[in-house]
Amino acid sequence: MAGSVDTTGIERLASLLREASSVVALTGAGISVPSGIPDFRTPGTGLWENVDPMEVAHIDAWRRDPEHFWQFYGERFQSLRDKEPNGAHRALVELERGGVLDAVVTQNIDMLHRKAGTRELVEVHGTIEHSSCLACGATYPLDEVRARQAADERGVPRCDCSRPLKPDVVLFGEFLPEGAMERAGALAAQADVLLCIGSSLEVWPVAQMPDVTRGAGGEVAIVTTGPTPYDGIAAVKLEGDVVAELAAVVAAL
Incomplete structure (x- = not known):
């Protein structure tokens, strides 16, 4: 049901975020669907x-x-x-302002993170x-x-x-911007938790970020509908409404 949340998963994710020294979010098209933008x-x-x-x-x-x-x-x-930012975008801004979230790396081109007020933003697809x-x-x-x-x-x-x-x-047939990818890779390597939101984690090279985080000793948390290649190694996987899930995480901190 839309708006319902996995309370056990929420508590697990909130615990991971509380214990982490560095949290980085990776967002895909799914975070903007509640704003009326199709994936x-x-x-x-x-x-x-x-x-x-x-x-x-x-x-x-x-x-x-x-x-x-x-x-x-x-x-x-x-x-x-x-189109305007939704509650999921605003939840990430709240986490950043609260000192929980270091940065957002996004695959989206829609400017909604910027409109919401995210300060440390890496737009790997332009x-x-x-x-x-x-x-x-x-x-x-x-x-x-x-x-x-x-x-x-x-x-x-x-x-x-x-x-x-x-x-x-970034169009098909083009390379991703080198500076943005270097920054994204560095953030993934330093993250204690890579929080993947609304992404299928199938589009390379961004899809390798969970491997970078895991290889450096960090954890991967996933908030997205549908399967991803990293579900089996994720410390927590939430599949409910992205706005409700992130609002619940913020409230649990």
């Missing part, structure tokens, strides 16, 4: 259920047909425009907050990108140098 692969509702990501979210698709690419991304940007010109290096904020897309007869936001802009998100 990628849930049957019937996932973003990739009706479109081929290789056709709309690959760097070659952007290079080959920026008009088709931006038709998809323009709609995606519009759908994210008015962000929709701005787009850049790969020709001259100019960068434009999201509102300006939207305005330029609306003004272009083909619906392609363009740089002042006339080249198509690319959103500053």
Whole structure:
């Protein structure tokens, strides 16, 4: 039932967090679902259920047909425009402000952690907050990108140098930003507890973070619906409503 929590699991997770000197959160699409943002692969509702990501979210698709690419991304940007952080995002902010949580590493591009007030944030897949010109290096904020897309007869936001802009998100076929991944790896290695929230833990290289934490002697805790490859080694696994579960953890500390 939505809103119900695993009280035994909550107490176990709260105990882990109380005893830890360093806690790092790793978040995926599932943390933003309560904000009205679909995840990628849930049957019937996932973003990739009706479109081929290789056709709309690959760097070659952007290079080959920026008009088709931006038709998809323009709609995606519009759908994210008015989304707000939910209780799960706010719970992590509360943990950070309380000195329990060191940082959030997120696979999400939706800016909701930033909107919620997370201070130490590593966005390993980039962000929709701005787009850049790969020709001259100019960068434009999201509102300006939207305005330029609306003004272009083909619906392609363009740089002042006339080249198509690319959103500053990691597309299929691109490497993850080196600095962000180095920071994420360092955080995982120092963590006594890696708190994985709303992630299937199947998308590499981010999915190796639990191995890094475990290899350094830390514990892995998972708060997500559905199985992950790390369920068998997790110190605790919660599968209820992510907002209710995290609110209960905060209350138990």
